[in-house]
Amino acid sequence: MLRTVVVAGAGQAAAVAARTLRRRGFDGRIELVGDEFDRPYQRPPLSKEYLENTVEEGLWLLTEQWCEEQDVRLRLGTSAVAVEPGLVRLADGTGLPADAVLIATGGSPRTLPGVAGEHVHTLRTRADADRLRERLRPGARIVIAGAGFLGSEVAATARARGADVVVLDPLEAPLLRVVGAELGGVCAELHRANGVRLRLGDPVESVAEGRDGIGVRTASGERLEADALVVAAGIVPATEIAERSGVAVDNGILVDPSGRTSLANVYAAGDVANHDHPLFGERIRAEHVESANRLATVVADTMLGRQAVFADPHWCWSDQYGVNLQFAGHAAGCDEIVVRGTPAELDFCAFFLRAGVPRAAFAAERGTDVMAAKELIAQAAPVDPAVLRDEDTDLFDLAMEGVS
Numbered sequence: 001m002l003r004t005v006v007v008a009g010a011g012q013a014a015a016v017a018a019r020t021l022r023r024r025g026f027d028g029r030i031e032l033v034g035d036e037f038d039r040p041y042q043r044p045p046l047s048k049e050y051l052e053n054t055v056e057e058g059l060w061l062l063t064e065q066w067c068e069e070q071d072v073r074l075r076l077g078t079s080a081v082a083v084e085p086g087l088v089r090l091a092d093g094t095g096l097p098a099d100a101v102l103i104a105t106g107g108s109p110r111t112l113p114g115v116a117g118e119h120v121h122t123l124r125t126r127a128d129a130d131r132l133r134e135r136l137r138p139g140a141r142i143v144i145a146g147a148g149f150l151g152s153e154v155a156a157t158a159r160a161r162g163a164d165v166v167v168l169d170p171l172e173a174p175l176l177r178v179v180g181a182e183l184g185g186v187c188a189e190l191h192r193a194n195g196v197r198l199r200l201g202d203p204v205e206s207v208a209e210g211r212d213g214i215g216v217r218t219a220s221g222e223r224l225e226a227d228a229l230v231v232a233a234g235i236v237p238a239t240e241i242a243e244r245s246g247v248a249v250d251n252g253i254l255v256d257p258s259g260r261t262s263l264a265n266v267y268a269a270g271d272v273a274n275h276d277h278p279l280f281g282e283r284i285r286a287e288h289v290e291s292a293n294r295l296a297t298v299v300a301d302t303m304l305g306r307q308a309v310f311a312d313p314h315w316c317w318s319d320q321y322g323v324n325l326q327f328a329g330h331a332a333g334c335d336e337i338v339v340r341g342t343p344a345e346l347d348f349c350a351f352f353l354r355a356g357v358p359r360a361a362f363a364a365e366r367g368t369d370v371m372a373a374k375e376l377i378a379q380a381a382p383v384d385p386a387v388l389r390d391e392d393t394d395l396f397d398l399a400m401e402g403v404s
């Protein structure tokens with residue numbers, strides 16, 4: 001009988017799992033163990049509202065009052081280091097009894113070889129954002145290594161605070177691996193239109209720290225003088241506790257569609273989980289809030305004996321320079337892109353197809369189209385590209401036609 005649940009981690013997935021367990025009527029003990037001293041908070045605002053203006057509204061996931069009322073214990077400023085039979089071992093040697101364990105340890109920012117120092121920043125925690133904000137002054141020279149979602153959002157926020165921004169990336173377009181060269185080029189023009197200088201295909205080669213700044217040398221030999229370098233190169237999943245405990249790991253913790261690991265009564269969710277996704281037929285480790293939410297909910301249900309799997313299309317969003325970008329699904333292996341709208345005007349939804357079947361969608365200022373696209377992706381049925389392209393097509397009606 002399930003009486004105690006211990007969560008290694010105290011972020012998005014941990015908070016959602018705890019809330020779901022209580023909403024489903026679980027009245028046993030819940031303990032969240034997190035190495036930060038902050039109670040659970042959302043990470044997306046760290047590169048946007050919180051980084052720009054220290055906006056805390058909507059940042060916190062669990063209030064102190066809720067934790068007290070729901071009898072959810074937060075053990076902060078420490079970490080879980082191993083799972084043993086019926087027990088979670090903490091860094092101080094303490095053992096917490098556990099009938100079920102959720103590993104939701106997230107990850108740490110990926111660093112660049114030889115790139116470190118006082119003027120080098122990453123962005124993963126609230127403390128990181130507080131430290132970086134001090135650098136984002138009007139006229140400050142900011143170099144960002146990485147043109148993915150995080151690097152692009154930091155660039156937009158830095159420009160909003162009046163900084164001079166250069167973005168470097170080893171690839172030839174922002175978000176190239178996610179949306180391809182043509183749509184990545186649209187993202188590049190969005191940066192340029194907002195005063196960001198791009199050095200694409202030209203990554204950081206080395207850095208030289210000075211007393212008041214940092215010199216960044218690129219692979220092409222260009223030297224950029226900056227007040228700060230922000231490395232936005234993705235994360236490394238925090239799998240140490242799984243490795244010590246004999247849990248199967250490969251680019252994250254391997255989990256089945258219900259979030260189960262290779263060890264009985266041990267689950268994983270969030271950025272650390274490499275999820276066997278039944279819709280796409282492959283393993284995906286998604287670093288998205290909504291994916292963390294969905295898998296954490298499924299894990300909570302599974303712990304309680306409910307039949308649950310995470311089979312929804314992934315979905316994420318990014319706000320840059322006042323433009324809302326959204327992505328849904330999984331575009332790997334697609335052989336056709338069908339565009340609805342006008343990319344040059346940042347008013348479009350692009351569908352990624354494999355053998356005529358929608359597998360992903362990427363849109364600017366068309367959130368409604370993306371919500372309909374999620375329905376079409378979930379159906380995994382061929383769709384006429386001309387129908388998708390036609391602006392007169394009601395995408396929700398099209399999705400309903402596929403529902404038997």
